[in-house]
Amino acid sequence: AQKITQTQPGMFVQEKEAVTLDCTYDTSDPSYGLFWYKQPSSGEMIFLIYQGSYDQQNATEGRYSLNFQKARKSANLVISASQLGDSAMYFCAMRHYSNYQLIWGAGTKLIIKP
Amino acid sequence: GAVVSQHPSRVICKSGTSVKIECRSLDFQATTMFWYRQFPKKSLMLMATSNEGSKATYEQGVEKDKFLINHASLTLSTLTVTSAHPEDSSFYICSAPRTGDFQETQYFGPGTRLLVL
Numbered sequence: 001a002q003k004i005t006q007t008q009p010g011m012f013v014q015e016k017e018a019v020t021l022d023c024t025y026d027t028s029d030p031s032y033g034l035f036w037y038k039q040p041s042s043g044e045m046i047f048l049i050y051q052g053s054y055d056q057q058n059a060t061e062g063r064y065s066l067n068f069q070k071a072r073k074s075a076n077l078v079i080s081a082s083q084l085g086d087s088a089m090y091f092c093a094m095r096h097y098s099n100y101q102l103i104w105g106a107g108t109k110l111i112i113k114p
Numbered sequence: 115g116a117v118v119s120q121h122p123s124r125v126i127c128k129s130g131t132s133v134k135i136e137c138r139s140l141d142f143q144a145t146t147m148f149w150y151r152q153f154p155k156k157s158l159m160l161m162a163t164s165n166e167g168s169k170a171t172y173e174q175g176v177e178k179d180k181f182l183i184n185h186a187s188l189t190l191s192t193l194t195v196t197s198a199h200p201e202d203s204s205f206y207i208c209s210a211p212r213t214g215d216f217q218e219t220q221y222f223g224p225g226t227r228l229l230v231l
Contacts, residue, residue, distance in 0.1 A: 101163070102220060
């Protein structure tokens, strides 16, 4: 069965520290994509970063990087130098290339402390 | 990134009325759009896949006659909550994948908060 697991319901991190949000996935399909989205209290879903199953290198987008460990089926999001504005819900999602549908994790609520 | 708009952002209605929510892709065409429902502090729950020019595909447990979906053009999908009741109160959010992107990222509208009194 296809599944995304985020084991951290909530995290508190000191401002300027790096933070790692965990995500593991389960699939038997060799072709898939992994996404991270940020949802602030306003509700909008903001795309952060993408990793394809065949990508050789870990994806990076500014302060965001994805620690992709294919053998362990993990796709952790790393936020460097956290900022107060990073406080939000973070969702990991997986897409199979047979359709556009995303399978979502339960989310992690990240709170950055000043 | 691509832009998806959603209207209205908030709506309060009386029980028994119908509410229409619009989802538009502003700078790209979307043959497929998705409608989600999100309860407080929960993840997104896919309700249906909206297909331009054909019937929507509903997820198991979602009432087709309750949640009417119309994908009239390549940039517009609408969700109508018919005869709304308090239990339909929720956050509804749409998304559209931008075909042509290698990764086909889904871009989300800002969401609609529905409160049925």
